[in-house]
Structures are given as structure tokens and as C-alpha cells.
Amino acid sequence: MTKNKPQLRSRSWFDDPDHPDMTALYLERYLNYGLTREELQSGKPIIGIAQTGSDLSPCNRPHLELAKRIRDGIRDAGGIAMEFPVHPIQETGKRPTASLDRNLAYLGLVEILYGYPLDGVVLTVGCDKTTPACLMAAATVDIPAIVLSGGPMLNGYSGGRLCGSGTAIWEAREEHAKGELDYEGFMKRAADSAPSAGYCNTMGTASTMNSLSEVLGMQLPGGGSIPAPYRERGQVAYHTGQRIVDLVREDIRPSSILTREAFENAIVVNSALGGSTNAPIHITAVARHIGVDLQIEDWEKHGLDVPMLVNLQPAGKYLAEDFHRAGGVPAVVGELSKKGLIHEGCLTVSGQSIGENCKGRGSENSDVIRSFDKALMPSAGFKVISGNLFDSAIMKLSVLSEDFRDRYLNNPDDPDAFEGDAVVFDGPEHYRKLIDDPSLNITKNSILFIRGAGPIGYPGAAEVVNMRVPDYLLRRGIKYLPCIGDGRQSGTSGSPSILNASPEAAVGGGLALLKNGDRIRIDLNKGQANMLVSEQEIQSRQQDLEAAGGYAYPESQTPWQEIQRGIVDQLSEGMVLKNAVKYQRIVAT
Numbered sequence: 001m002t003k004n005k006p007q008l009r010s011r012s013w014f015d016d017p018d019h020p021d022m023t024a025l026y027l028e029r030y031l032n033y034g035l036t037r038e039e040l041q042s043g044k045p046i047i048g049i050a051q052t053g054s055d056l057s058p059c060n061r062p063h064l065e066l067a068k069r070i071r072d073g074i075r076d077a078g079g080i081a082m083e084f085p086v087h088p089i090q091e092t093g094k095r096p097t098a099s100l101d102r103n104l105a106y107l108g109l110v111e112i113l114y115g116y117p118l119d120g121v122v123l124t125v126g127c128d129k130t131t132p133a134c135l136m137a138a139a140t141v142d143i144p145a146i147v148l149s150g151g152p153m154l155n156g157y158s159g160g161r162l163c164g165s166g167t168a169i170w171e172a173r174e175e176h177a178k179g180e181l182d183y184e185g186f187m188k189r190a191a192d193s194a195p196s197a198g199y200c201n202t203m204g205t206a207s208t209m210n211s212l213s214e215v216l217g218m219q220l221p222g223g224g225s226i227p228a229p230y231r232e233r234g235q236v237a238y239h240t241g242q243r244i245v246d247l248v249r250e251d252i253r254p255s256s257i258l259t260r261e262a263f264e265n266a267i268v269v270n271s272a273l274g275g276s277t278n279a280p281i282h283i284t285a286v287a288r289h290i291g292v293d294l295q296i297e298d299w300e301k302h303g304l305d306v307p308m309l310v311n312l313q314p315a316g317k318y319l320a321e322d323f324h325r326a327g328g329v330p331a332v333v334g335e336l337s338k339k340g341l342i343h344e345g346c347l348t349v350s351g352q353s354i355g356e357n358c359k360g361r362g363s364e365n366s367d368v369i370r371s372f373d374k375a376l377m378p379s380a381g382f383k384v385i386s387g388n389l390f391d392s393a394i395m396k397l398s399v400l401s402e403d404f405r406d407r408y409l410n411n412p413d414d415p416d417a418f419e420g421d422a423v424v425f426d427g428p429e430h431y432r433k434l435i436d437d438p439s440l441n442i443t444k445n446s447i448l449f450i451r452g453a454g455p456i457g458y459p460g461a462a463e464v465v466n467m468r469v470p471d472y473l474l475r476r477g478i479k480y481l482p483c484i485g486d487g488r489q490s491g492t493s494g495s496p497s498i499l500n501a502s503p504e505a506a507v508g509g510g511l512a513l514l515k516n517g518d519r520i521r522i523d524l525n526k527g528q529a530n531m532l533v534s535e536q537e538i539q540s541r542q543q544d545l546e547a548a549g550g551y552a553y554p555e556s557q558t559p560w561q562e563i564q565r566g567i568v569d570q571l572s573e574g575m576v577l578k579n580a581v582k583y584q585r586i587v588a589t
């Protein structure tokens with residue numbers, strides 16, 4: 001695997017005899033905290049540690065400690081570590097939405113990796129958007145890079161029952177709305193769901209993206225699932241530090257790892273995980289930055305018929321600690337490989353292929369990670385939906401409850417399609433204000449819509465499509481209504497939704513023309529969702545909308561909101577910054 005030793009790029013900063021003045025200038029300030037000239041001019045690789053942890057980012061805070069073990073590994077393997085901060089992205093703490101900051105962190109990290117004397121980088125990831133932001137930057141710059149997860153939280157318990165982060169809150173808010181759980185009880189349940197340091201312990205966006213970074217080949221085998229407090233977490237941090245030094249010496253870059261086949265592996269594993277609906281957005285973004293043509297249709301083509309093997313909340317029963325004990329990602333890849341569903345030849349940061357990494361691996365707890373004959377669900381991938389409301393949207397089939405399937409899909413007269421009446425909300429604030437208002441007259445035959453929630457309408461795309469039904473329906477035992485929207489939804493939510501609709505209302509998508517009471521027909525088998533409104537009426541609404549100056553959305557509150565709104569792509573295209581995509585592999589091989 002070892003190639004001819006490449007000239008390290010850091011030497012053009014620290015040891016360029018043709019430009020002694022510049023070398024002196026670059027060197028002297030890195031000496032002032034105790035590094036020596038001998039070290040910086042020794043020809044040892046300089047390895048960045050992209051630190052995403054901070055007090056503002058609790059999910060990634062374990063990295064503040066783990067960085068010490070990464071440093072030990074780098075030093076022992078003959079490298080020099082330089083740790084630096086990445087713009088924080090805390091999913092649950094950032095207003096208006098953390099996803100606004102994914103592209104900002106990406107841009108910042110690209111500048112750092114390109115503009116400083118780094119030969120390779122350890123990407124510390126965890127909370128939802130930190131993984132894609134780091135992978136996108138590594139893809140653009142294309143210097144040797146390796147991912148280290150901070151690890152999920154331990155299992156949460158409440159009243160003796162497993163209690164998973166995010167999911168517990170979606171459930172508790174219903175009990176609270178029905179008057180079954182008081183404020184104190186609600187807050188206690190939330191705290192119980194987050195029992196230790198680490199990121200979400202459900203198969204939400206964080207565990208999905210950490211697992212998929214391993215499947216893509218960017219993380220050492222097993223590294224995506226070790227709980228944050230476990231002994232192995234520090235140990236894999238040490239090995240990650242060692243390994244990045246070798247990756248620099250071997251000149252193995254993201255572009256040799258992030259291939260078309262690797263992305264197809266990620267799609268397949270995502271179905272087996274019951275993974276988050278945010279995965280298509282982020283995986284598409286990484287693919288676009290490395291120059292792999294991945295379309296939303298690829299999710300259905302490669303992923304729809306893959307069964308769900310991992311029994312984790314929100315689609316299943318267990319939590320991340322159980323997933324790790326059952327063998328984690330290598331066990332899932334091992335099970336899928338038995339059926340020939342994995343491109344086994346894909347190179348990984350271990351220096352071996354994914355097939356070699358996972359050879360002979362399989363489930364170590366057959367209820368948590370199932371075999372094919374005991375799969376939790378036959379087709380667990382995303383269905384791609386289109387029609388006169390949008391060009392594309394996705395639906396996560398793995399979370400459709402029995403009750404939902406019985407009510408809507410197993411109807412003997414019409415097994416694949418159902419109709420309902422639209423109730424339309426314009427953005428999250430409108431929905432929150434009106435959802436319990438009886439005058440809207442929401443019934444069990446309603447379909448809830450939310451628009452103005454896409455990357456431009458609600459800068460960064462709001463996680464709101466999983467709308468709670470009104471209190472008065474909850475009290476009558478109706479837990480879910482079909483929800484459709486141009487926003488996203490939390491990966492920890494089990495709501496039956498058609499989401500990530502593109503183009504969004506704010507750029508003239510069909511959702512902008514919808515009115516309360518419009519009849520909607522959804523045919524999941526054909527992958528169609530349409531408003532049953534005449535072509536003439538649609539044209540007339542279109543003219544009215546244009547006369548009004550287009551779909552109105554709230555003004556930007558910060559400079560970045562305004563800047564991003566001007567250059568961001570739609571969710572089906574990964575919500576990337578359009579003019580960033582042409583910058584690929586910007587550090588030449």
C-alpha cells in the first residue's frame with residue numbers, strides 16, 4: 001500500500017530554503033508556545049485535529065478529552081498534532097435551526113484545511129450536522145483525513161423502561177398535550193433520555209451519520225458506535241491518531257475512498273439501520289463535493305428493498321449502547337455481505353477494504369441486529385415521491401406503524417393509495433400557533449402540510465414536518481396524520497411524513513399553490529402525491545402568486561441567513577452552496 005513518500009505540503013510553510021523570509025515568518029509564531037524548530041523542520045507530518053467539541057456543543061464535548069488520546073497516537077506514529085476549533089453546531093441548541101450552520105462550518109473548515117500547514121486531519125464528529133460538515137470539507141480539500149466519532153450516550157431509562165433521546169420528547173409531548181404528564185414529569189423524562197456524555201442514543205441523524213461515515217470508509221472499523229464513556233472510545237481515538245499519520249505517508253486521500261460504490265454501500269446500510277431522513281441530504285452533499293453523481297432516485301433504486309435489520313428507536317426498540325454490544329456497523333455490513341449487497345472492494349481508512357474489515361462479522365445479539373430471515377421489515381428504505389406538488393420528496397417506510405398501514409395502505413378497495421383534505425401551515429410558527437385551534441377542523445381524514453420550511457423559506461430548512469396532531473384528536477386516540485412538507489424532520493421522529501420536498505414553496509414549488517381543503521391523493525406504490533385541482537385552477541393560482549411577488553417568507557435575521565439564502569441549493573440536491581461545488585480536490589496530488 002505504501003507509495004513513494006510524497007513531499008509534505010507543510011514543508012512549504014516550515015522548511016523552504018528558497019524562501020527563508022517566509023519560512024521564518026511561518027515558523028516563529030508556532031514556536032512561541034513551545035514547539036521547537038527541530039520538530040517543525042523534521043519532516044514529520046503535521047496533523048490537524050478539527051475540534052468540534054465545546055461547552056456550546058455538548059454532544060461533541062467528549063472530543064475535548066479524546067483529543068489527548070488522538071495526540072498520543074499522532075505523536076507515537078511520528079506526527080505532530082495541531083488542534084483547532086470548528087464552528088460549533090449543536091442540533092438542539094442553535095436557533096433558528098442547526099442545519100443553517102452546516103454549510104458555514106463546512107466553509108470555515110475548507111479555509112482552515114487549505115490555508116494552514118496541515119498534511120492530514122482528524123475530523124472529530126458526533127452531533128447531526130458535524131459529520132457531514134467535516135466530510136464535505138475533507139471532500140473539497142482532499143488531504144488525507146480520518147473520522148473519529150465522539151460516541152453516543154449510554155442507554156437512557158425512565159420508570160424502568162428504555163428511554164431514547166429525541167424520541168422520548170416526541171412521545172412525552174403527546175402525553176403532556178393529553179394532560180397525562182405534567183411539566184415536571186416532562187422535564188424529568190427529557191433528562192432521563194440523556195444519561196451521559198455523548199450524542200443521541202437513538203438511531204437519529206447522529207447515529208446514522210456516524211455509522212455511515214464508517215460505511216463510507218472514512219472511520220476505523222467499529223468506531224461509529226462505541227458509546228462515549230466506554231474504554232474503547234479512548235482506545236479508538238489513539239488508533240485514529242496513529243492511523244492518520246500513516247494515511248499521510250501512504251497518501252491515501254478521501255477521493256480514493258469516497259467512490260460511487262462507497263456511496264451505494266451507505267444507501268444500503270442506511271435502510272438496514274432504519275436511518276434518518278436527513279441522511280439523503282447529507283450524503284448527497286458529500287457526494288457532490290467529491291464529484292460523485294448521486295441522485296435522489298439512487299436512494300430508492302439501491303435502498304428501498306433492503307430490509308431493516310437494526311432494532312433501534314425510533315423505528316425499533318433498543319438504543320445505541322445495545323447496537324454497539326451487538327456488533328455495531330461491522331456486524332450490519334457482515335449480515336448484508338452475506339446477501340451480496342455490499343461492494344466489498346471499497347477502500348477504507350484502515351488501509352483495507354470494507355469487505356476485509358468486516359469479514360466473518362455478524363450479529364452478536366440476534367434481537368438487536370437481525371439476520372435477513374428475522375428482519376424487522378422487508379423494505380425499509382426511502383420511497384421517492386413526485387407529482388404536481390413537488391418534483392421529489394422522500395418517505396421513510398421503516399417508521400410506518402401497523403395502525404398507519406391498516407388505516408391507509410391495507411384498504412381492500414384501494415391497497416396503495418389514499419386521499420385526504422389538505423390543512424396547510426406556512427412555516428413552524430404558524431403551525432405552532434394554530435394546530436390546536438378547533439376552527440381548523442382537522443379530522444382523521446386530514447393531511448397536514450407545512451411549507452415555507454425549506455432551505456430558503458426557513459433558512460437552513462426547519463425540522464418540522466413531523467407535526468403533532470391536535471390535542472382533540474390525540475384525546476380520541478389518533479396519534480398520527482400523514483404530514484407533507486418542504487422542510488426536514490428529526491431523525492428521531494417516527495412520524496409518517498413525506499418530506500424534503502423540492503423545489504420548496506419559496507422558490508415556486510407546487511406547494512406554494514396549495515389551499516386549505518384541496519383534495520390530495522397519495523399513491524405510495526406509484527410514488528405519486530398530487531393535489532386534485534384542475535389544471536386551469538392551478539394556472540390561475542400561479543398567476544395570483546406571481547402577481548403577489550411569489551411565496552412570502554420571513555426576513556433574514558443574520559448576515560449568514562441572507563448570504564446562504566442567495567446561494568443554497570434545494571434539499572434534493574444536498575442543500576449545498578451552489579458555487580462551492582466546482583471547487584474539488586483543491587489540494588493537488
Ligand code: FES
Binds near residue numbers: 059090092127128
Ligand atoms: Fe446532538 Fe442528537 S442533539 S446528537
Ligand code: MG
Binds near residue numbers: 128205489490
Ligand atoms: Mg435533528
